[in-house]
Amino acid sequence: MGRVAGKVAFVTGAGRGQGRSHAIALAREGAKIVATDVASGTLPDVVYPIASRADLEETARLVREIGGEIVIGEADVRDRAAIDAVVQQGLDAFGFIDVVVANAGVFTWGAARDLSWTDWHTVIDINLHGTWNAVQSTLPSMIDRGKGGSIMMTASQIATRGQSNAVAYAASKAGIVGMMRALAVELAPHSIRVNTIHPSTVYTEMILNEPVYRVFRPDLENPTKEDMDGELYPFHMLRLAALECEDVSNAVLYLASDESRYVTSIKLPVDAGSTQKLG
Numbered sequence: 207m208g209r210v211a212g213k214v215a216f217v218t219g220a221g222r223g224q225g226r227s228h229a230i231a232l233a234r235e236g237a238k239i240v241a242t243d244v245a246s247g248t249l250p251d252v253v254y255p256i257a258s259r260a261d262l263e264e265t266a267r268l269v270r271e272i273g274g275e276i277v278i279g280e281a282d283v284r285d286r287a288a289i290d291a292v293v294q295q296g297l298d299a300f301g302f303i304d305v306v307v308a309n310a311g312v313f314t315w316g317a318a319r320d321l322s323w324t325d326w327h328t329v330i331d332i333n334l335h336g337t338w339n340a341v342q343s344t345l346p347s348m349i350d351r352g353k354g355g356s357i358m359m360t361a362s363q364i365a366t367r368g369q370s371n372a373v374a375y376a377a378s379k380a381g382i383v384g385m386m387r388a389l390a391v392e393l394a395p396h397s398i399r400v401n402t403i404h405p406s407t408v409y410t411e412m413i414l415n416e417p418v419y420r421v422f423r424p425d426l427e428n429p430t431k432e433d434m435d436g437e438l439y440p441f442h443m444l445r446l447a448a449l450e451c452e453d454v455s456n457a458v459l460y461l462a463s464d465e466s467r468y469v470t471s472i473k474l475p476v477d478a479g480s481t482q483k484l485g
Protein backbone atom coordinates (compact mmCIF):
# COMPACT_ATOMS: atom_id res chain seq x y z
CA MET A 207 0.00 0.00 0.00
CA GLY A 208 1.54 3.33 -1.06
CA ARG A 209 1.83 6.20 1.36
CA VAL A 210 -0.50 8.37 -0.76
CA ALA A 211 -2.59 5.64 -2.41
CA GLY A 212 -6.04 6.86 -3.39
CA LYS A 213 -5.04 10.52 -3.53
CA VAL A 214 -4.95 12.82 -6.56
CA ALA A 215 -2.20 15.45 -6.61
CA PHE A 216 -2.10 18.64 -8.66
CA VAL A 217 1.54 19.67 -9.21
CA THR A 218 2.58 22.96 -10.82
CA GLY A 219 6.01 23.51 -12.33
CA ALA A 220 6.06 19.78 -13.04
CA GLY A 221 8.04 20.03 -16.28
CA ARG A 222 11.37 19.46 -14.59
CA GLY A 223 13.34 19.95 -11.39
CA GLN A 224 11.56 19.65 -8.07
CA GLY A 225 8.07 19.55 -9.63
CA ARG A 226 8.96 16.55 -11.78
CA SER A 227 10.56 14.85 -8.79
CA HIS A 228 7.43 15.48 -6.68
CA ALA A 229 5.17 14.05 -9.39
CA ILE A 230 7.27 10.89 -9.65
CA ALA A 231 7.57 10.47 -5.86
CA LEU A 232 3.82 10.91 -5.34
CA ALA A 233 3.01 8.52 -8.20
CA ARG A 234 5.45 5.92 -6.85
CA GLU A 235 3.53 6.03 -3.55
CA GLY A 236 0.17 5.59 -5.25
CA ALA A 237 -1.21 9.06 -6.07
CA LYS A 238 -2.66 9.99 -9.44
CA ILE A 239 -1.05 13.08 -10.90
CA VAL A 240 -2.40 16.22 -12.57
CA ALA A 241 0.72 17.99 -13.81
CA THR A 242 1.12 21.41 -15.32
CA ASP A 243 3.89 23.73 -16.46
CA VAL A 244 4.12 26.80 -18.65
CA ALA A 245 6.36 24.58 -20.81
CA SER A 246 7.37 27.41 -23.13
CA GLY A 247 11.17 27.01 -22.96
CA THR A 248 11.73 30.67 -22.17
CA LEU A 249 9.93 33.46 -20.33
CA PRO A 250 10.40 37.20 -20.76
CA ASP A 251 12.43 38.69 -17.88
CA VAL A 252 13.78 35.28 -16.79
CA VAL A 253 17.41 34.95 -17.85
CA TYR A 254 17.69 31.15 -17.68
CA PRO A 255 15.69 28.67 -19.84
CA ILE A 256 12.56 27.20 -18.29
CA ALA A 257 10.84 23.88 -18.97
CA SER A 258 9.68 22.99 -22.48
CA ARG A 259 6.73 20.94 -23.74
CA ALA A 260 9.16 18.04 -24.22
CA ASP A 261 10.17 18.34 -20.55
CA LEU A 262 6.54 18.14 -19.41
CA GLU A 263 5.98 15.12 -21.66
CA GLU A 264 9.08 13.51 -20.20
CA THR A 265 7.60 13.93 -16.71
CA ALA A 266 4.49 12.11 -17.93
CA ARG A 267 6.61 9.36 -19.46
CA LEU A 268 8.57 8.87 -16.24
CA VAL A 269 5.38 8.69 -14.15
CA ARG A 270 3.82 6.15 -16.53
CA GLU A 271 7.06 4.16 -16.61
CA ILE A 272 6.62 3.37 -12.91
CA GLY A 273 2.97 2.47 -13.42
CA GLY A 274 1.52 5.84 -12.43
CA GLU A 275 -1.47 7.64 -13.93
CA ILE A 276 -1.01 11.23 -15.04
CA VAL A 277 -2.70 13.94 -17.07
CA ILE A 278 -0.68 16.92 -18.24
CA GLY A 279 -1.67 20.37 -19.43
CA GLU A 280 0.27 23.49 -20.31
CA ALA A 281 -0.58 26.60 -18.33
CA ASP A 282 1.18 29.71 -17.16
CA VAL A 283 0.33 29.99 -13.47
CA ARG A 284 -0.40 33.69 -14.04
CA ASP A 285 -3.21 32.75 -16.42
CA ARG A 286 -6.15 31.80 -14.20
CA ALA A 287 -8.32 30.52 -17.05
CA ALA A 288 -5.52 28.22 -18.24
CA ILE A 289 -4.93 26.88 -14.73
CA ASP A 290 -8.68 26.32 -14.27
CA ALA A 291 -8.70 24.35 -17.53
CA VAL A 292 -5.92 22.00 -16.33
CA VAL A 293 -7.63 21.53 -12.96
CA GLN A 294 -10.87 20.69 -14.80
CA GLN A 295 -8.92 18.23 -16.98
CA GLY A 296 -7.74 16.54 -13.78
CA LEU A 297 -11.21 16.49 -12.25
CA ASP A 298 -12.64 14.99 -15.45
CA ALA A 299 -9.95 12.30 -15.49
CA PHE A 300 -9.80 11.36 -11.80
CA GLY A 301 -12.94 12.79 -10.16
CA PHE A 302 -11.26 14.91 -7.50
CA ILE A 303 -8.03 16.60 -6.41
CA ASP A 304 -7.10 16.38 -2.73
CA VAL A 305 -3.39 17.27 -2.79
CA VAL A 306 -1.95 20.49 -4.20
CA VAL A 307 1.76 21.08 -4.67
CA ALA A 308 2.04 24.72 -5.77
CA ASN A 309 5.67 24.55 -6.78
CA ALA A 310 6.09 26.64 -9.95
CA GLY A 311 8.38 29.60 -9.51
CA VAL A 312 11.21 31.66 -10.94
CA PHE A 313 14.28 33.22 -9.41
CA THR A 314 15.56 36.62 -10.43
CA TRP A 315 18.04 38.83 -8.69
CA GLY A 316 19.42 42.31 -8.74
CA ALA A 317 20.35 45.17 -6.48
CA ALA A 318 17.26 46.85 -4.99
CA ARG A 319 18.12 50.38 -6.13
CA ASP A 320 18.30 49.33 -9.78
CA LEU A 321 15.51 46.75 -9.86
CA SER A 322 13.02 47.55 -12.63
CA TRP A 323 9.27 47.46 -12.09
CA THR A 324 9.07 44.72 -14.72
CA ASP A 325 11.55 42.52 -12.85
CA TRP A 326 9.72 43.09 -9.56
CA HIS A 327 6.33 42.44 -11.11
CA THR A 328 7.34 39.28 -12.99
CA VAL A 329 8.55 37.53 -9.85
CA ILE A 330 5.61 38.61 -7.71
CA ASP A 331 3.19 37.66 -10.48
CA ILE A 332 4.58 34.15 -11.06
CA ASN A 333 5.60 33.19 -7.53
CA LEU A 334 2.82 34.81 -5.50
CA HIS A 335 -0.16 35.37 -7.79
CA GLY A 336 0.61 32.12 -9.62
CA THR A 337 0.67 30.16 -6.36
CA TRP A 338 -2.64 31.72 -5.40
CA ASN A 339 -4.17 30.82 -8.78
CA ALA A 340 -3.10 27.20 -8.42
CA VAL A 341 -4.48 26.94 -4.90
CA GLN A 342 -7.75 28.82 -5.37
CA SER A 343 -8.55 26.95 -8.55
CA THR A 344 -8.70 23.66 -6.62
CA LEU A 345 -10.63 24.95 -3.61
CA PRO A 346 -14.28 24.72 -4.75
CA SER A 347 -14.09 21.03 -5.66
CA MET A 348 -11.94 20.18 -2.63
CA ILE A 349 -14.27 21.92 -0.16
CA ASP A 350 -17.45 20.64 -1.82
CA ARG A 351 -16.18 17.06 -1.78
CA GLY A 352 -15.97 17.28 2.01
CA LYS A 353 -13.15 14.81 2.48
CA GLY A 354 -10.32 17.18 3.35
CA GLY A 355 -7.02 17.60 1.61
CA SER A 356 -3.44 18.81 1.82
CA ILE A 357 -2.18 21.96 0.18
CA MET A 358 1.51 22.77 0.14
CA MET A 359 3.31 25.67 -1.42
CA THR A 360 7.00 25.89 -2.19
CA ALA A 361 8.52 28.88 -0.46
CA SER A 362 12.27 29.15 0.24
CA GLN A 363 14.76 29.72 2.99
CA ILE A 364 14.78 33.28 1.60
CA ALA A 365 11.23 33.71 3.00
CA THR A 366 12.62 33.52 6.52
CA ARG A 367 16.22 34.70 6.25
CA GLY A 368 17.67 37.86 4.73
CA GLN A 369 19.45 37.64 1.41
CA SER A 370 20.80 40.60 -0.52
CA ASN A 371 19.96 41.14 -4.21
CA ALA A 372 16.79 39.05 -3.88
CA VAL A 373 14.16 41.53 -2.71
CA ALA A 374 11.39 40.56 -5.14
CA TYR A 375 11.96 36.82 -4.68
CA ALA A 376 12.01 37.25 -0.88
CA ALA A 377 8.79 39.27 -0.95
CA SER A 378 7.08 36.68 -3.15
CA LYS A 379 8.07 33.78 -0.91
CA ALA A 380 7.26 35.60 2.33
CA GLY A 381 3.87 36.44 0.80
CA ILE A 382 3.28 32.71 0.32
CA VAL A 383 3.81 32.21 4.07
CA GLY A 384 1.12 34.80 4.85
CA MET A 385 -1.21 33.11 2.39
CA MET A 386 -0.53 29.74 3.99
CA ARG A 387 -1.27 31.00 7.51
CA ALA A 388 -4.57 32.60 6.54
CA LEU A 389 -5.68 29.61 4.49
CA ALA A 390 -4.74 27.09 7.19
CA VAL A 391 -7.14 28.74 9.64
CA GLU A 392 -9.90 29.22 7.09
CA LEU A 393 -9.73 25.72 5.66
CA ALA A 394 -9.21 23.75 8.88
CA PRO A 395 -12.99 23.33 9.40
CA HIS A 396 -12.97 21.51 6.05
CA SER A 397 -10.09 19.25 7.20
CA ILE A 398 -7.87 20.82 4.57
CA ARG A 399 -4.29 21.29 5.78
CA VAL A 400 -2.07 24.03 4.41
CA ASN A 401 1.71 24.20 4.82
CA THR A 402 4.79 25.71 3.19
CA ILE A 403 8.08 24.00 2.34
CA HIS A 404 11.32 25.95 2.63
CA PRO A 405 14.25 24.42 0.75
CA SER A 406 17.67 25.96 0.86
CA THR A 407 19.56 25.66 -2.43
CA VAL A 408 18.50 22.76 -4.67
CA TYR A 409 20.43 21.47 -7.68
CA THR A 410 17.99 22.30 -10.46
CA GLU A 411 18.32 24.35 -13.61
CA MET A 412 17.14 27.34 -11.58
CA ILE A 413 20.60 27.58 -10.04
CA LEU A 414 22.67 25.39 -12.37
CA ASN A 415 23.35 28.13 -14.89
CA GLU A 416 26.12 30.60 -15.45
CA PRO A 417 24.23 33.79 -14.54
CA VAL A 418 23.60 32.30 -11.08
CA TYR A 419 27.21 31.16 -10.73
CA ARG A 420 28.07 34.81 -11.39
CA VAL A 421 25.70 35.97 -8.60
CA PHE A 422 27.77 33.96 -6.14
CA ARG A 423 31.17 34.69 -7.69
CA PRO A 424 30.97 38.13 -9.36
CA ASP A 425 34.74 38.38 -8.97
CA LEU A 426 35.41 35.57 -11.50
CA GLU A 427 35.27 35.93 -15.29
CA ASN A 428 33.94 32.40 -15.93
CA PRO A 429 32.58 31.02 -12.64
CA THR A 430 31.66 27.33 -12.47
CA LYS A 431 29.33 25.17 -10.39
CA GLU A 432 32.27 24.30 -8.15
CA ASP A 433 32.93 28.01 -7.58
CA MET A 434 29.28 28.49 -6.59
CA ASP A 435 29.37 25.40 -4.35
CA GLY A 436 32.29 26.86 -2.45
CA GLU A 437 30.07 29.80 -1.49
CA LEU A 438 27.09 27.58 -0.61
CA TYR A 439 28.75 25.20 1.86
CA PRO A 440 29.07 27.82 4.62
CA PHE A 441 25.30 28.54 4.54
CA HIS A 442 24.49 25.09 5.86
CA MET A 443 25.03 23.42 9.24
CA LEU A 444 25.37 19.98 7.71
CA ARG A 445 28.02 19.47 5.02
CA LEU A 446 26.04 20.46 1.94
CA ALA A 447 26.21 22.85 -1.01
CA ALA A 448 22.73 22.12 -2.39
CA LEU A 449 19.96 19.57 -1.90
CA GLU A 450 18.84 17.02 -4.46
CA CYS A 451 15.20 17.26 -5.59
CA GLU A 452 14.42 13.99 -3.80
CA ASP A 453 15.22 15.63 -0.45
CA VAL A 454 12.35 18.06 -1.02
CA SER A 455 10.09 15.36 -2.48
CA ASN A 456 10.40 13.44 0.79
CA ALA A 457 8.91 16.46 2.59
CA VAL A 458 6.16 16.68 -0.03
CA LEU A 459 5.33 13.00 0.46
CA TYR A 460 5.08 13.48 4.21
CA LEU A 461 2.78 16.49 3.93
CA ALA A 462 0.65 14.83 1.24
CA SER A 463 0.20 11.64 3.23
CA ASP A 464 -1.97 10.95 6.25
CA GLU A 465 1.26 10.60 8.26
CA SER A 466 0.93 14.38 8.69
CA ARG A 467 -2.84 14.39 9.26
CA TYR A 468 -2.61 16.81 12.20
CA VAL A 469 0.14 18.97 10.72
CA THR A 470 -1.09 22.29 9.42
CA SER A 471 0.19 25.87 9.21
CA ILE A 472 3.86 24.94 9.47
CA LYS A 473 6.85 26.27 7.58
CA LEU A 474 8.76 23.06 6.97
CA PRO A 475 12.45 23.73 6.38
CA VAL A 476 14.48 21.33 4.24
CA ASP A 477 17.69 23.25 4.58
CA ALA A 478 20.45 21.34 6.40
CA GLY A 479 20.00 23.81 9.25
CA SER A 480 20.82 26.89 7.20
CA THR A 481 18.09 29.12 8.60
CA GLN A 482 19.13 28.36 12.19
CA LYS A 483 22.80 29.09 11.70
CA LEU A 484 24.56 32.30 12.64
CA GLY A 485 27.82 32.59 10.76
Ligand SMILES: NC(=O)c1ccc[n+]([C@@H]2O[C@H](COP(=O)([O-])OP(=O)(O)OC[C@H]3O[C@@H](n4cnc5c(N)ncnc54)[C@H](O)[C@@H]3O)[C@@H](O)[C@H]2O)c1
Nearest residue numbers: 219221222223224244256257282283310311407408410412
Ligand atom coordinates in the same frame (compact mmCIF):
# COMPACT_ATOMS: atom_id res chain seq x y z
N1 LIG B 1 16.50 25.55 -6.84
C1 LIG B 1 16.60 26.19 -5.68
O1 LIG B 1 17.72 26.45 -5.18
C2 LIG B 1 15.37 26.57 -4.90
C3 LIG B 1 15.50 26.87 -3.54
C4 LIG B 1 14.37 27.20 -2.79
C5 LIG B 1 13.13 27.23 -3.41
N2 LIG B 1 13.03 26.95 -4.74
C6 LIG B 1 11.69 26.97 -5.32
O2 LIG B 1 11.37 25.66 -5.74
C7 LIG B 1 10.37 25.70 -6.78
C8 LIG B 1 10.80 24.77 -7.90
O3 LIG B 1 11.97 25.28 -8.52
P1 LIG B 1 13.12 24.34 -9.11
O4 LIG B 1 14.27 24.44 -8.20
O5 LIG B 1 12.57 23.00 -9.42
O6 LIG B 1 13.50 25.14 -10.45
P2 LIG B 1 13.14 24.86 -11.97
O7 LIG B 1 13.41 26.14 -12.67
O8 LIG B 1 13.85 23.65 -12.46
O9 LIG B 1 11.58 24.53 -11.94
C9 LIG B 1 10.59 25.50 -11.89
C10 LIG B 1 9.46 25.04 -12.80
O10 LIG B 1 8.43 26.05 -12.79
C11 LIG B 1 8.04 26.28 -14.13
N3 LIG B 1 7.53 27.63 -14.28
C12 LIG B 1 8.24 28.79 -14.21
N4 LIG B 1 7.44 29.83 -14.44
C13 LIG B 1 6.20 29.33 -14.64
C14 LIG B 1 4.94 29.91 -14.93
N5 LIG B 1 4.82 31.25 -15.07
N6 LIG B 1 3.87 29.11 -15.05
C15 LIG B 1 4.00 27.76 -14.91
N7 LIG B 1 5.17 27.15 -14.67
C16 LIG B 1 6.25 27.93 -14.53
C17 LIG B 1 9.31 26.06 -14.95
O11 LIG B 1 9.05 25.81 -16.31
C18 LIG B 1 9.94 24.88 -14.24
O12 LIG B 1 9.50 23.65 -14.73
C19 LIG B 1 10.26 27.17 -7.16
O13 LIG B 1 9.11 27.72 -6.54
C20 LIG B 1 11.52 27.79 -6.57
O14 LIG B 1 11.35 29.16 -6.30
C21 LIG B 1 14.11 26.61 -5.49
